[in-house]
Amino acid sequence: MGGTMTAEPTTAHSSRWPVPPQDGYTVDDLFTLPDLPPHTELIDGSLVFVSPQRDFHSTMIDLLMTGLRSTAPPEVRVRREMTVVLDRRNAPEPDVSVVRTEAITGLDVTRYQAADVLLAVEVVSPDSEARDREAKPHKYATAGIPHFWLVEMTGTDQHPVVRVYELDPVTKAYALTGIHHDRLKTGVPFPVDVDISAEALAAL
Template sequence: MTAEPIKAAQQWPVPPKDGYTVDDLFTLPELPPHTELIDGSLVFVSPQRDFHSTMIDLLVTGLRRTVPPELKVRREMTVILDQRNGPEPDASVLRADAITGPGCTRYHAADVLLAVEVISPDSEARDRDAKPRKYAAAGIPNFWLADMAGTDQHPVVRVYELDPLSKTYALTGIHHDRLKTGVPFTIDIDITLDALREL
């Protein structure tokens, strides 16, 4: 009788002394999909809630309905903020000329006009605090934060605009039923619970 071979334990990459860089994010072998780089640390994605997935779909569909031709909407793509930060907003609006082809894996903050985060329980602190601060510091002019509210857990989207002097976001609206704004282009999205349930 021969013994079954013992499977080797998962080998996690050992971080460099000064942390990872965006170059590492795209060259390390076998990283899980949608891995982000925050302050030189790799952040792995946990399983999504249904709300997270469908809310992204609702917002992306609504944005694509009215996006002008010089802009494009993308979901869950890496945005390079600096050498130690490559987060993956749930949705982004960017300049169309930043898309270099179907093999494009990342965009630069200078090409992004809007970053959107939909809160998940495992990433709530990053979505509410770390990411908006980093997006603002990188000069992304608009930021949206989507979450559930009330006892019926209906969608709510908070809309922020960048103050270019302080490099911080200022809240410009809280939307519960319709997300209607004029920046970065004319947007009118039904974000009711019924609209979400239709997806």
């Protein structure tokens, strides 16, 4: 009888915060566990919850989305905050992704495979700084995503800076190809020309 009494609260508790499996969660868990908060990421088998966004984070994503979409060729699509499956135990959610158009098979798509992603963009937040700067780029590179951008707010005037990286196929690591302060102009993954000045951000 004692067993029955303790079983109930435990069940209620475990349905809310499931105990992780011994070798960590998998991508399947990420999409089947009930009641996960929006934008939960899977990193090395652990669930990572997103803190409330700063205005910089949200408006910077908007600025990049508009800029990228204005020059994106028909064979790619620009998406914000969608899960990208890198392997069984890693499914991060880049702030912006450029994906092959054929990977978008319908409006009910919930994830993309790394092989279909040409560019992953992370806008650094204070709570996720180490993940955005170290863990995620390394994982994106290992998964073969050819382009990665790291976006930060910098300087006393709090202007955006975008670091542009390209995958070196020999080392399977990202090489920095440019640091952009007021204007993001690059030829890859397609010709991009975006005003990323503090003024452009403030105008949104």
